[in-house]
Amino acid sequence: xxxxxxxxxxxxxxxxxxxxxxxxxxxxxxxxxxxxxxxxxxxxxxxxxxxxxxxxxxxxxxxxxxxxxxxxxxxxxxxxxxxxxxxxxxxxxxxxxxxxxxxxxxxxxxxxxxxxxxxxxxxxxxxxxxxxxxxxxxxxxxxxxxxxxxxxxxxxxxxxxxxxxxxxxxxxxxxxxx
Numbered sequence: 001x002x003x004x005x006x007x008x009x010x011x012x013x014x015x016x017x018x019x020x021x022x023x024x025x026x027x028x029x030x031x032x033x034x035x036x037x038x039x040x041x042x043x044x045x046x047x048x049x050x051x052x053x054x055x056x057x058x059x060x061x062x063x064x065x066x067x068x069x070x071x072x073x074x075x076x077x078x079x080x081x082x083x084x085x086x087x088x089x090x091x092x093x094x095x096x097x098x099x100x101x102x103x104x105x106x107x108x109x110x111x112x113x114x115x116x117x118x119x120x121x122x123x124x125x126x127x128x129x130x131x132x133x134x135x136x137x138x139x140x141x142x143x144x145x146x147x148x149x150x151x152x153x154x155x156x157x158x159x160x161x162x163x164x165x166x167x168x169x170x171x172x173x174x175x176x177x178x
Contacts, residue, residue, distance in 0.1 A: 073173060123138050
């Protein structure tokens with residue numbers, strides 16, 4: 001489901017859901033991704049909670065920022081900044097970190113679920129190979145794919161769980177005694 005505040009956005013969104021076209025003419029790449037009845041029922045049940053879930057995710061992101069600031073890990077972990085305009089939508093809380101894969105293993109061994117959702121940038125994905133993208137074409141995207149790590153994030157994430165995550169990260173970089 002896609003919601004928009006501005007009515008002028010709705011026609012384009014409708015085109016995008018129909019392979020990017022209307023009446024058989026396709027001006028941009030779109031998709032065709034329909035929900036089955038069960039998914040639609042779950043979505044309908046969750047829709048009244050959309051605002052509160054978003055607010056709780058923003059609170060969790062703010063809490064992570066506070067914890068990382070207190071942990072003084074800025075030399076090895078870069079935390080995403082909140083937007084300067086509009087509301088933040090925090091589906092993933094992705095930090096950029098030194099020795100990402102070793103940190104991921106360290107956290108996994110402690111039962112902390114983390115993810116590397118984007119190991120390769122779009123311009124280097126096989127499905128876009130025909131476009132001729134090469135290593136170095138998008139250095140920022142490539143860097144995020146090399147060192148980005150998604151930390152646990154959900155509306156129900158408890159502050160104590162966030163503290164545990166940041167303490168485990170601090171342990172990895174600074175040792176248990178510091």
